[in-house]
Amino acid sequence: SQTIHQWPATLVQPVGSPLSLECTVEGTSNPNLYWYRQAAGRGLQLLFYSVGIGQISSEVPQNLSASRPQDRQFILSSKKLLLSDSGFYLCAWSVREYEQYFGPGTRLTVT
Amino acid sequence: EDQVTQSPEALRLQEGESSSLNCSYTVSGLRGLFWYRQDPGKGPEFLFTLYSAGEEKEKERLKATLTKKESFLHITAPKPEDSATYLCAVQASGAAGNKLTFGGGTRVLVKP
Numbered sequence: 001s002q003t004i005h006q007w008p009a010t011l012v013q014p015v016g017s018p019l020s021l022e023c024t025v026e027g028t029s030n031p032n033l034y035w036y037r038q039a040a041g042r043g044l045q046l047l048f049y050s051v052g053i054g055q056i057s058s059e060v061p062q063n064l065s066a067s068r069p070q071d072r073q074f075i076l077s078s079k080k081l082l083l084s085d086s087g088f089y090l091c092a093w094s095v096r097e098y099e100q101y102f103g104p105g106t107r108l109t110v111t
Numbered sequence: 112e113d114q115v116t117q118s119p120e121a122l123r124l125q126e127g128e129s130s131s132l133n134c135s136y137t138v139s140g141l142r143g144l145f146w147y148r149q150d151p152g153k154g155p156e157f158l159f160t161l162y163s164a165g166e167e168k169e170k171e172r173l174k175a176t177l178t179k180k181e182s183f184l185h186i187t188a189p190k191p192e193d194s195a196t197y198l199c200a201v202q203a204s205g206a207a208g209n210k211l212t213f214g215g216g217t218r219v220l221v222k223p
Binding site: 041045057059090092094097099102103 | 117157206207209210
């Protein structure tokens with residue numbers, strides 16, 4: 001069966017510090033991968049998606065970047081965090097056009 | 112641009128009091144409409160996919176229906192464990208990366 005992991009689960013970082021969030025998927029090959037951000041009490045905003053190794057599409061211009069160094073690994077990064085980067089970050093995977101499955105999320109607080 | 116609007120934003124129910132959640136959408140050709148359940152502090156959990164108007168799906172006390180402009184999630188005789196945020200999303204035909212567009216969600220609280 002397929003499993004998706006995200007770490008860390010929670011993170012508190014000062015403004016201006018770097019960020020690296022990691023997502024890995026097990027039990028499937030060549031998945032589509034997605035990074036979302038969810039503000040408190042709000043819906044999901046798609047940040048990046050990837051259909052293959054090294055292929056990244058950005059949905060919203062911002063302070064973040066994404067990379068996919070391996071088939072089942074997706075990384076979200078920032079060189080300098082802003083207060084507005086705080087939120088709940090979710091990674092998801094899908095096979096072709098079917099439903100997406102989400103990881104447990106990372107709660108990021110920028111202070 | 113694809114848009115999804117969910118109503119109401121919040122819903123308080125007594126245990127056993129059935130109700131419906133609405134998801135209105137505009138999309139340039141619907142490939143699929145998805146329902147998710149999200150518990151506080153957790154990632155969304157997939158519930159249903161609906162592909163065409165008239166289609167219905169059921170799971171325990173939940174039943175999802177689809178028309179050409181909206182979807183409903185009916186909760187029959189809810190229990191406190193049905194308390195969660197319910198999210199609706201659409202996927203357009205030919206969507207790049209097969210991406211989804213989500214609504215803002217409906218927070219459901221079922222009181223015993």
